[in-house]
Amino acid sequence: MGKRDRLSGNEAVAVAMRQINPDVVAAFPITPSTEVPQYFAAFANDGLVDTEFVPVESEHSAMSACIGAEAAGARTMTATSANGLAYMWEMLYIAASSRLPIVLAAVNRALSGPINIHNDHSDTMGARDSGWVQLYGETNQEAYDNFIMAVKIAEHPDVCLPVMDCYDGFITSHSVEVIELLDDQDVKNFVGEYKPKAYLNNPNGKVSMGPLDMPAYYFEHKRQQAEAMKNAKRVILEVSEEFYKLTGRKYGLFEEYKMEDAEVAIVLLNSTAGTAKAVVDELRSKGVKAGLIKIRVFRPFPVDEIVAALKGLKAVAVMDKADGFNGAGGPLFTDITSALYGKADVKVINYIYGLGGRDVRTDDIEVVYDELLKIAETGSVKSVYNYLGIKE
Amino acid sequence: MSKLYERPKSLCDVPMHYCPGCTHGIAHRLIAEVMDELGIEGETVGVAPVGCAVFAYDYFECDMQEAAHGRAPAVATGIKRVIPDRIVFTYQGDGDLAAIGTAETVHAAARGENITVIFINNAIYGMTGGQMAPTSLPGQFTQTSPYGRDVKKQGYPVRISEMLSTLDGPSYIERVSLDSVPNINNAKKAIKKAFQKQIDKKGFSLVEVLSTCPTNWGLSPVESMKWLKDNMIPYYPLGVFKDVD
Numbered sequence: 230m231g232k233r234d235r236l237s238g239n240e241a242v243a244v245a246m247r248q249i250n251p252d253v254v255a256a257f258p259i260t261p262s263t264e265v266p267q268y269f270a271a272f273a274n275d276g277l278v279d280t281e282f283v284p285v286e287s288e289h290s291a292m293s294a295c296i297g298a299e300a301a302g303a304r305t306m307t308a309t310s311a312n313g314l315a316y317m318w319e320m321l322y323i324a325a326s327s328r329l330p331i332v333l334a335a336v337n338r339a340l341s342g343p344i345n346i347h348n349d350h351s352d353t354m355g356a357r358d359s360g361w362v363q364l365y366g367e368t369n370q371e372a373y374d375n376f377i378m379a380v381k382i383a384e385h386p387d388v389c390l391p392v393m394d395c396y397d398g399f400i401t402s403h404s405v406e407v408i409e410l411l412d413d414q415d416v417k418n419f420v421g422e423y424k425p426k427a428y429l430n431n432p433n434g435k436v437s438m439g440p441l442d443m444p445a446y447y448f449e450h451k452r453q454q455a456e457a458m459k460n461a462k463r464v465i466l467e468v469s470e471e472f473y474k475l476t477g478r479k480y481g482l483f484e485e486y487k488m489e490d491a492e493v494a495i496v497l498l499n500s501t502a503g504t505a506k507a508v509v510d511e512l513r514s515k516g517v518k519a520g521l522i523k524i525r526v527f528r529p530f531p532v533d534e535i536v537a538a539l540k541g542l543k544a545v546a547v548m549d550k551a552d553g554f555n556g557a558g559g560p561l562f563t564d565i566t567s568a569l570y571g572k573a574d575v576k577v578i579n580y581i582y583g584l585g586g587r588d589v590r591t592d593d594i595e596v597v598y599d600e601l602l603k604i605a606e607t608g609s610v611k612s613v614y615n616y617l618g619i620k621e
Numbered sequence: 622m623s624k625l626y627e628r629p630k631s632l633c634d635v636p637m638h639y640c641p642g643c644t645h646g647i648a649h650r651l652i653a654e655v656m657d658e659l660g661i662e663g664e665t666v667g668v669a670p671v672g673c674a675v676f677a678y679d680y681f682e683c684d685m686q687e688a689a690h691g692r693a694p695a696v697a698t699g700i701k702r703v704i705p706d707r708i709v710f711t712y713q714g715d716g717d718l719a720a721i722g723t724a725e726t727v728h729a730a731a732r733g734e735n736i737t738v739i740f741i742n743n744a745i746y747g748m749t750g751g752q753m754a755p756t757s758l759p760g761q762f763t764q765t766s767p768y769g770r771d772v773k774k775q776g777y778p779v780r781i782s783e784m785l786s787t788l789d790g791p792s793y794i795e796r797v798s799l800d801s802v803p804n805i806n807n808a809k810k811a812i813k814k815a816f817q818k819q820i821d822k823k824g825f826s827l828v829e830v831l832s833t834c835p836t837n838w839g840l841s842p843v844e845s846m847k848w849l850k851d852n853m854i855p856y857y858p859l860g861v862f863k864d865v866d
Contacts, residue, residue, distance in 0.1 A: 260749060
């Protein structure tokens with residue numbers, strides 16, 4: 230049996246890291262992810278883990294060191310936010326294409342500029358095409374659980390891709406909640422021993438990692454990478470099922486909240502789901518058939534499952550905590566509408582919200598459901614690409 | 622009655638956000654006094670860092686550009702190349718200049734960019750809450766070296782002034798300290814000289830300013846001044862490392 234403890238999101242993830250006992254953690258501090266490597270440094274200094282902890286001089290070097298460590302056959306982790314993730318950019322792609330199962334706690338924070346330390350999703354949304362699996366979590370419990378599952382998903386032989394455990398800066402990272410921790414031994418058994426197939430100085434065969442790949446084979450290697458991302462969907466579900474058997478906590482590709490008979494629904498990511506669930510409950514008490522979908526797995530994107538979940542709804546609002554700057558809508562919105570194209574005729578609108586940490590209250594979410602109910606009633610959409618809670 | 626002491630005109634009349642006892646305020650004031658004395662406030666552009674001094678643009682009356690973490694000397698290079706007759710300075714801490722921005726610092730110095738860099742070295746990452754910096758001293762207690770920096774595991778501190786003085790690009794490099802009145806007076810002379818080098822088009826100038834961080838060192842402001850004097854100055858000796866015309 231696990232034990233219950235009061236932990237911040239960052240502390241919970243650091244505890245998960247301690248329980249996993251990785252071979253290498255290389256990190257550089259950046260608000261609001263700093264606490265993860267900081268708590269972990271204390272565990273390392275107290276001899277609670279066997280990890281090589283490397284406080285490098287930048288995030289570019291943090292991800293480079295992670296790549297080197299993974300290439301040498303070590304289970305490797307790090308944490309970052311916003312510009313730290315942006316500074317890792319070059320290395321994110323190299324980690325993914327080298328098929329190195331690094332796990333990263335990505336504590337969502339608005340990306341500069343303008344410079345801002347508060348939460349939105351512009352950092353990880355920018356990395357959505359980097360080849361990393363992206364898991365998103367609403368609560369401290371989900372951040373902790375996803376981090377443990379991330380190791381097993383990343384290292385699965387059919388995947389071999391790096392994984393980001395994304396959770397909201399300050400709202401999740403710094404708020405303290407009571408969560409249920411697994412026993413240390415259960416975590417160790419769950420993640421198992423890391424046995425990479427190929428690594429540097431492997432007695433079973435020589436290998437060069439990350440060599441020049443010219444037109445003769447580059448394309449085939451990218452095709453394999455794409456296939457690994459497709460495989461990840463199945464593996465995520467398998468790992469989540471195994472986790473459910475261990476903990477009783479059930480995770481899918483997304484969470485459907487009161488969707489059974491819903492006529493209108495919001496789709497979003499991370500902590501705002503908690504606020505939106507309160508509004509759904511309120512609307513349900515008035516007989517309004519409102520529902521909510523909270524995406525957990527954004528990469529790979531669960532296209533077929535999303536279509537099945539949204540098919541038949543009268544109106545859907547996709548809420549993006551990052552703008553797309555494409556003149557058309559946010560990144561989650563464009564993925565959802567492209568998934569629906571030709572498969573379901575659903576009226577979908579988009580709200581950009583909460584940029585740079587702008588607070589989102591139940592009143593704001595009510596505005597969105599009100600608009601959806603109007604669309605459901607009239608069948609006409611006034612505006613597709615909208616901003617919620619903005620001063621203008 | 623004559624006025625003996627007043628706020629420099631180049632320093633904004635606003636409360637600073639720095640922690641009590643932090644020496645950023647002194648360093649800001651010295652730069653502002655120098656700008657006043659050289660009469661350059663209207664023709665100076667400052668480049669603010671990421672770190673505790675991220676709000677530097679709120680405190681100087683000159684135009685300011687915010688740079689991403691560590692990028693200030695590269696951004697300053699671009700500004701100076703466009704307006705070479707103006708004065709361009711960066712204000713950076715050790716996390717910004719000596720960690721994530723080491724490459725930019727070294728290469729701006731190597732190119733001999735005619736800019737002035739004010740380098741605040743307090744041997745710790747301040748804004749993120751007291752983690753070990755490349756400049757943290759051997760044995761220094763930080764959040765990521767809770768039993769003291771172990772040089773076998775975490776390496777040795779970086780002496781930026783000595784390192785840069787091996788390059789041919791810089792015209793002037795001096796390390797100063799803010800731990801005492803004589804040293805503060807000397808720091809001002811160094812900062813003024815660094816700006817003068819730029820005015821005279823002599824090339825890259827840098828003043829490393831040994832500073833305190835009472836909050837993250839876990840010491841009172843007075844104890845911090847003593848800690849700086851007793852621990853930092855022996856490891857980071859004060860003096861002029863480069864001065865060429």
